[in-house]
Amino acid sequence: MINITDKHKCCGCTACVSVCPKDCISMLEDNEGFLYPVVDSVKCIDCSLCEKVCPVLHPLKNESEPLVFAAINNDESIRMQSSSGGIFTLLAEYVIDRGGVVFGACFDRDWNVVHDYTETKEGLAKFRGSKYVQSNVGNSFIQVKTFLDAGREVLFSGTPCQVAGLKNYLRKPYLNLLTVDLVCHGVPSPYIWRKYLQETVCRVYGIKKNKSVVNLCDYISDISFRAKDRGWKKYNVKVIYRNGKVEMMPYFENPYMNVFLSDLSLRQSCYACPAKLHNVQSDITLADFWGVDEVYPDIYDDKGCGLLFIHSKEKLDFLFRMNCRLLHQKLDIVVNYNPNILRSVNEPINRKFFWAVYCSQNLQVSYLITISKFVFMRIIRSIFRCL
Ligand SMILES: Cc1cc2nc3c(=O)[nH]c(=O)nc-3n(C[C@H](O)[C@H](O)[C@H](O)COP(=O)(O)OP(=O)(O)OC[C@H]3O[C@@H](n4cnc5c(N)ncnc54)[C@H](O)[C@@H]3O)c2cc1C
Ligand code: SF4
Ligand code: SF4
Ligand code: SF4
Numbered sequence: 001m002i003n004i005t006d007k008h009k010c011c012g013c014t015a016c017v018s019v020c021p022k023d024c025i026s027m028l029e030d031n032e033g034f035l036y037p038v039v040d041s042v043k044c045i046d047c048s049l050c051e052k053v054c055p056v057l058h059p060l061k062n063e064s065e066p067l068v069f070a071a072i073n074n075d076e077s078i079r080m081q082s083s084s085g086g087i088f089t090l091l092a093e094y095v096i097d098r099g100g101v102v103f104g105a106c107f108d109r110d111w112n113v114v115h116d117y118t119e120t121k122e123g124l125a126k127f128r129g130s131k132y133v134q135s136n137v138g139n140s141f142i143q144v145k146t147f148l149d150a151g152r153e154v155l156f157s158g159t160p161c162q163v164a165g166l167k168n169y170l171r172k173p174y175l176n177l178l179t180v181d182l183v184c185h186g187v188p189s190p191y192i193w194r195k196y197l198q199e200t201v202c203r204v205y206g207i208k209k210n211k212s213v214v215n216l217c218d219y220i221s222d223i224s225f226r227a228k229d230r231g232w233k234k235y236n237v238k239v240i241y242r243n244g245k246v247e248m249m250p251y252f253e254n255p256y257m258n259v260f261l262s263d264l265s266l267r268q269s270c271y272a273c274p275a276k277l278h279n280v281q282s283d284i285t286l287a288d289f290w291g292v293d294e295v296y297p298d299i300y301d302d303k304g305c306g307l308l309f310i311h312s313k314e315k316l317d318f319l320f321r322m323n324c325r326l327l328h329q330k331l332d333i334v335v336n337y338n339p340n341i342l343r344s345v346n347e348p349i350n351r352k353f354f355w356a357v358y359c360s361q362n363l364q365v366s367y368l369i370t371i372s373k374f375v376f377m378r379i380i381r382s383i384f385r386c387l
Contacts, residue, residue, distance in 0.1 A: 001039045001041070001044050001046060001048070001050060001051070002016045002025065002037050002039060002050040002051060002054065003039070004036050004037065007030070007034075007036070007267075007268040007269070008268045008269055008271060008272045009056050009057075009269065009272075010036055010037070010056060010269060011055070011056060011159075011161035011162075011165070011267065011269040011270075011273075011274060011275075012027070012034060012035050012036065012134065012137075012161075012267065012269070013055060013137065013161050013162050013164070013165025013166070014027060014037075014137045014138075014140075014141060014165065015050075015053040015054060015055065015141065015165035015166070015168050015169040016037050016049075016050035016051075016053060016054055017037055017050075018053075018139070018141040018142050018145075018169050019049045019050060019052075019053045019169050020049065020050055021045070021047060021049065022043045022044060022045055023043075024039055024040040024042075024043035024044050025037045025038065025039050025040075025050060026038055026040070027136075029190075029191070032189050032191060032192075032355065033189040033190045033191020033192065033193075033194070034134060034189060034190070034191075034267050034268075035134075035136065037050070052168075053165070053168040053169050053171070054165075054168065055161060055164035055165045055167075055168050055274050055275065055281075056269065056274045058168065059164070059274045059275070059279045060164070060167070060168075060279065060281055061278065061279060062277070062278055062279055062280045062281065062311060064311060064313075065331065066277070066285070066309040066310055066311050066331065067309070067310040067313065067316070067328075068307060068308070068309055068310075068328070068329040068330070068331050068334055069307070069308045069310075069326040069327060069328055069329060070085075070289050070292060070295075070296065070299070070305055070306070070307060070308075070325075070326070070327040070329055071085045071087045071289075071305070071306045071307065071308040071324055071325070071326050071327075072085045072086070072299070072304075072305055072306065072324055072325045073085055073086030073087060073089065073090055073306075073323065073324050074323045074324055074325065075089075075323060076303070078128075079303055079304050080228055080303060080304075081125070081128050081129065082128050082129060082304065083128075083129050083130040083225075083226040083288070083304070084232075084286070084287070084288040084289065084304045084305060084306035084307075085286075085289070085304055085305050085306025085307075085308075085324070086128075086304065086306070086324075087286055087306045087308055087322075087324060088104075088127070088128065088157065088180065088286055089124055089128060090322045090323060090324055091155060091178070091180055091284065091322075092104070092124050092127070092155055092157075093121055093124070094318055094322065095153050095154070095155040095178060096118075096119065096120065096121050096124070098153050099152070099153065100119075100152055100153030100154060100155060100176075101117050101118070101119050101147050101152055101153070101154050101155070102117060102118055102119075102123075102124060102127070102154075102155045102157070103115060103116070103117045103140055103143075103144060103154065103155065103156045103157060103158070104116070104117075104124075104126075104127030104157040104158070105127065105131055105135035105157070105158060106126035106127050106131075107126070107131065107223065109217045110215065110216045110217055111193075111197055111216050111217070111220060111223060112133075112136065112190060112193075112194070113131045113133040113134070113135040113136065113190065113193070114135055114136045114138060115135050115136065115137045115138055115140040115158065115162075116140075117140070117143065127157065129224055129225065129226055130182075130225055130226055131225060132187075132188055132225050132256075132257070132260050133187065133188055133189075133190050133193040134187035134188065134189070134190055134267055135158065135159075135162075135187075136190070137158070137162060140156075141165070141166050141169050141170075144156055144166060144170075144177075145169075145170060148170070148174045148176055148177055151176065152176065153176045153177075153178070154174075154176060154177050154178070155178045155179075155180060156177065156178075156179050156180070157179075157180040157181065158181060159181060159182060159184045159187060159275075160181040160182070160184055160273070160275030160276070160279075160280050160281070160282065160285070161184075161269070161273065161274055161275045162181070163179045163180075163181045163275070163280075163281050163282045164274065164275045164279065164280075164281040166179065167179070167281040178283055178284070178315065179281070179282040179283050179284070180282060180283065180284045180285075180286060181275075181280065181282040181284075181285050181286070182285065182286050182287060183285060183286070183287035183288075183307070183309075183338060183340050183341050184270075184273070184275075184340065185260075185261075185270075185340050185345065186263065186266035186267065186270030186271075186273075186344075186345055187266065187267050187270060188256075188259070188260045188265040188266060188267075189265045189266075189267070192256070192259065192265050192358075192363065193256070195363070196255070196256045196363050197216055197220070198212065198213050198216075199362055199363065200239065201213045201216060201219045201220065201241075204219075204241055204243075204245060204247070205219060205241075205243070218242065219241060219242055219243075220239060220240070220241055220242065221240050221241065221242050222238075222239070222240040223237075223238070223239050223240075224237070224238045225237055225257075227248060228303060228304060229248065230248070230250075231302040231303075232302050232303055232304040232305075233293075233302060234250055234251075234252075235250075235251055236248040236249055236250055236251065237249050237251060237254045237256070237257060255363045255364040255367055256363060258367050259354075259363060259366075259367050262348065262367070262370075262371070263345045263346070263347070263348050263351075264348055264350070264351055264354040264355075264367070264370065265354075266345070268347070270344060270345065271344055271345065271346065271347035272344055273344040276341070276342055276343065276344065277309075277341055277342050278342075280309075280311060282311060283310070283311055283312040283315050284308065284309065284310055284311065284312075284315075285307075285308075285309035285311065286306055286307065286308060286309075287306065287307040287309070287334075287338060287341065288304075288305075288306065288307065288338065289305040289306060289307045289329075289334065289337075289338075290337040290338055291333075291334070291336065291337030291338070292305040295329075295333065296327065299325070299327070307329070307334055307338070308326065349374075350370050350373065350374050353370055353373060354366060354367070354370040357369050357370060
């Protein structure tokens with residue numbers, strides 16, 4: 001049976017929970033707010049299915065070289081609502097037009113990030129845009145299988161490890177399944193996200209800091225991690241409050257994004273990712289084409305340019321009929337601008353220190369203390385080296 005002793009070795013995909021014939025695995029939150037499987041050993045019959053489907057214990061190889069394209073949706077409005085080139089919506093609309101179902105990550109009522117599905121084009125809006133929080137997959141894998149077995153076309157989108165987990169759980173290829181993942185930096189803690197939103201709401205509404213805000217939906221009406229109002233490269237975190245206030249903060253000034261991009265708040269499996277390019281199990285991977293301004297200055301307009309990696313070449317045809325511009329790219333060139341395609345980020349040496357400080361301080365203060373300690377230690381080390 002699954003027994004997590006090293007948190008680097010569980011990406012939280014839920015394949016084990018979904019496959020268990022005795023329904024005896026629950027996903028429980030740890031002290032960092034990430035979900036891990038815990039087995040009820042009294043009900044367990046030792047069938048080992050949970051271990052067999054785990055994408056960390058049994059990662060599959062991806063031997064094929066992907067076809068890579070720069071990709072821009074011709075619909076300006078959809079592109080502006082999306083994080084990069086707006087290609088996810090085109091793929092999803094293709095499946096909806098054929099009577100299919102689309103799964104993706106969205107906010108729930110209280111701004112937690114969860115997986116859900118839709119059968120309509122209007123329903124796709126909630127999936128648009130990157131949410132920099134690990135999504136709770138819930139029972140999506142079981143729902144996907146039910147739709148597939150009923151003969152419906154399904155698009156499942158998520159992080160590469162979620163797609164790898166789904167493929168392992170399904171245990172056979174389905175012609176009616178299209179899987180789309182993302183080049184993934186890593187996923188931050190849902191606990192930090194919840195606490196950050198609480199701090200933000202207290203500040204904006206002048207609520208006492210020690211008072212817990214229960215229904216965040218009563219205070220916040222919209223959130224975008226990647227608002228392009230002031231451009232794609234220098235994107236802003238945008239929060240619209242129910243009192244009419246709109247806050248736009250460049251990502252490099254936002255404490256939540258600072259902690260995320262310093263890799264302090266990531267799930268531990270993201271430092272040893274089981275689903276980078278050579279293990280990717282999706283049909284299509286989407287990403288930002290950072291560097292497009294240098295490679296293709298003539299198409300660069302700072303409204304977002306995506307990358308499209310095609311791993312299943314037999315599913316190529318419809319892509320060329322989509323309402324978008326596609327420009328063929330060389331893998332080694334785009335990797336130069338986006339190392340997360342191939343490599344996991346390094347685990348920061350000050351990660352434990354950050355979490356210890358965060359027990360008693362708010363996010364901004366914890367970040368500043370952690371970074372200051374790091375800089376201080378480097379200065380001391382360089383002084384000793386000079387002596
Ligand atoms: C946590 C995270 C880290 C990323 N890291 C990188 C990176 O390092 N480099 C890079 O080039 N691109 C990264 N991306 C992907 C990139 O930002 C764009 O999402 C991607 O290029 C698709 O953009 P789009 O404009 O086509 O569609 P959009 O409409 O912007 O994307 C929507 C898609 O993202 C999925 N999605 C959104 N949030 C989540 C989530 N929390 N978990 C799972 N799926 C989610 C939705 O299900 C949907 O499929 C990351 C995305 C996420 C969510
Ligand atoms: S060994 Fe079988 S019964 Fe036990 S937890 Fe794993 S899948 Fe469930
Ligand atoms: S990686 Fe997925 S399948 Fe493996 S133990 Fe974690 S949740 Fe279960
Ligand atoms: S970095 Fe890897 S392990 Fe972490 S969420 Fe992304 S795909 Fe999963």
